[in-house]
Amino acid sequence: MPTDTVRSLIRPAAGWLLGLGLFLGSLGLLAAVPATLLAGAAPAQAAPEELVLADEAGVIHEPTLREGLADVDFHEPTTVVVWTQRGEAESNLNERLLADARENHPEWISEDGQKWADGLFIYGIDPQGRLQGVYFGEDRKVGLSTQEDIQEDAVESLQEANWTQAALDATESAATVMNRPWYQHPGIWVGGIIVVIMGGIFVGAVVAGRKKARRTAQEDLDRGNRAFANVSTDLEATELNANSVPEDSRYGAQVLERYRTFHERYLVAARENDRLSGIPAQRLHRKEHREAITAYRETAEELDQLDDTVASTNTLLNRYPGWPEAWDLQTAPMREDLGQIDDLVSGQSKLTAAQLTPLRSFKPEAERELERLGAGLQTGELSPDDALDGLAALRSRLTELLDQFSAAQIASFATSDAERSTLEGQMRRERERASRRPGSILDTVHQPGWFWTATAYHIGFTSGQSSVVHAREQAASSSSGSTTGYGSSGGSFSGAGSSSSF
Structure with a gap:
């Protein structure tokens, strides 16, 4: 092939490659801007400044809520209110919350009575009317579309009637967007850096999903280990109790039948206890580990319940002290x-x-x-x-x-x-x-x-x-779009x- 022809083919290709390199380099520089800003930003505050639980419906498990919120990071100190009340689906949750706040929690309202108090985030649930709401102090407020996103993050837990987890999901979602620096807002990075944004979102979703899976698996493993420890501590006493249960009792015989495989199941649980405890925490999100941990927890808890039953059976049937x-x-x-x-x-x-x-x-x-x-x-x-x-x-x-x-x-x-x-x-x-x-x-x-x-x-x-x-x-x-008004009784309130x- 003639030299001039080769050059004519190379020049456009070289120009295209140079342009691609400059474009990718620009993306890298643009992506580095928020990274630089984030490096110099003040760290987020761990956990809310205060948790206020107003659980009129009686559906929130406070210890779980407090433990979960301890891992939630806020950009600025924020008072978190979790409020529940039973009502009807046709009712206005905003109006009911405002009425309750005016009567019982005036500290939730600004001094002029027109807004929610500064530094406040409120998450409301009506488990009976199937309603949820998010509310913000004037210095914590976010746009309506963001409010809808926060509520959407809690829907799955709400539909499973897991009210405490729903409160954690909504609060964690709100914490990421309230008072976030401008350079952390996803709407800033558009046009030429859309690939960077989408890649970041994807990676973030994967990381968040794995983090949640690891947290759930670790909680299950901890529960299983606690139950297994109880069984191990009481193992000798359980065997003594089982040996004393009267076999001529109808209920004694049935309990002993359930106990027949106790030792075999205990040995299986012991092996799993050793194996699962050796898995690095960063790998707990894997499906095979999560399934094994769930099975181990269920076995350990069943054994823990069974040894309690053997003890109570022995005591009751023999009328021991x-x-x-x-x-x-x-x-x-x-x-x-x-x-x-x-x-x-x-x-x-x-x-x-x-x-x-x-x-x-x-x-x-x-x-x-x-x-x-x-x-x-x-x-x-x-x-x-x-x-x-x-x-x-x-x-x-x-x-x-x-x-x-x-x-x-x-x-x-x-x-x-x-x-x-x-x-x-x-x-x-x-x-x-x-x-x-x-x-x-x-x-x-x-x-x-x-x-x-x-x-x-x-x-x-x-x-x-x-x-x-x-x-x-x-x-x-x-x-099921958002309702923003506070009803006829809300007056001029515009929180x-x-x-x-x-």
Whole structure:
């Protein structure tokens, strides 16, 4: 090929490569600007300046909330308020929050009464009306689209009825955007550096996802290790207790059957304890490790519950010293359920008296029967097996009543077979995965979901109801966009904030 021809081909290619190099170099320089600014920026403050929990709905687990917020970084000291209240989906959450703040928390409002107080972030939840809201002091406010993003970050946890995690998700999301330096705003870097931004977002999402997965895996591992440590500490005592459980007792024989594989499962858990504890923390996000950790935690917790049950079985059936306390462990789930019956039947305006009366009348009847069973044990008129039979009959009767009550509630709420199926499915799942009370003989000898607890019933119906309402909104193509006003009672109040349904 002639030399001139070669040169004519090389020159354009060289020019293109030079231009590409300059372009990429420019991107690198542009990307270096925020890095330089960030290097000189003041570090974010770890944890909120103050946490205020106004949990009227009673759905937040405060220790978990405080522990989670300790890892959240704010650009400036911020007071975090988590506020909950039960209401209706048609109500204005903004208006209700403002009314409650005016009456009970005037410190949340600015001195002129027109804004939220400086240095404040409020996250509100209505678990019954399926509403959430975010609100900001005037020096912390962000745009409406950003508010919607914050709320979107909490939706998944809200739809799972994980209210505490939703509060953490929303607060962590808000902390990243409140008072952030201008050079950290994603809208600044457009045009020629879009690739850098998208790459950063992708990497950030991956890093955040892995961080969350590692945190969850570490929490599961810690829970498993605590349970395993309890089992190991009580191992000798558990074996002694098992050797003393009377095999001629109906319940003793069933508990011993559950105990038969205890040692094999303990050895498996011990090997996993050694193996999983040696995995570097930075690798815990991997799927195979997370699955193994979950299985280990479940095994360790089941063993921990079983050794408690073996101990209470031995004490109660043999009527050893301390047997009244062992009996109290058996009746605790029933008494807890009875304490929630009034809440279950209250406010059920769509149900008839005939549908509500069976549950209402069961409560005093069951309380009298529990007293009779305890007295019979005390005097010796009842054997422990007979007393447990009586307790099992009570819990089975409550399960039947809750079955009937659920049918009435579902019929009054569902408008189609699909909605009915959604409600029934969610309630069934919650019933089967309800936690067992440590030391409970009845919970140990029966399969999960054999008895229906009031707590599992409430969570199941509420979750199913939320799913149905969400499906209705989607079917009607109704927007769940943010509501920014404070209603007719808000007056001229114009604090930054908005709410939405989930």
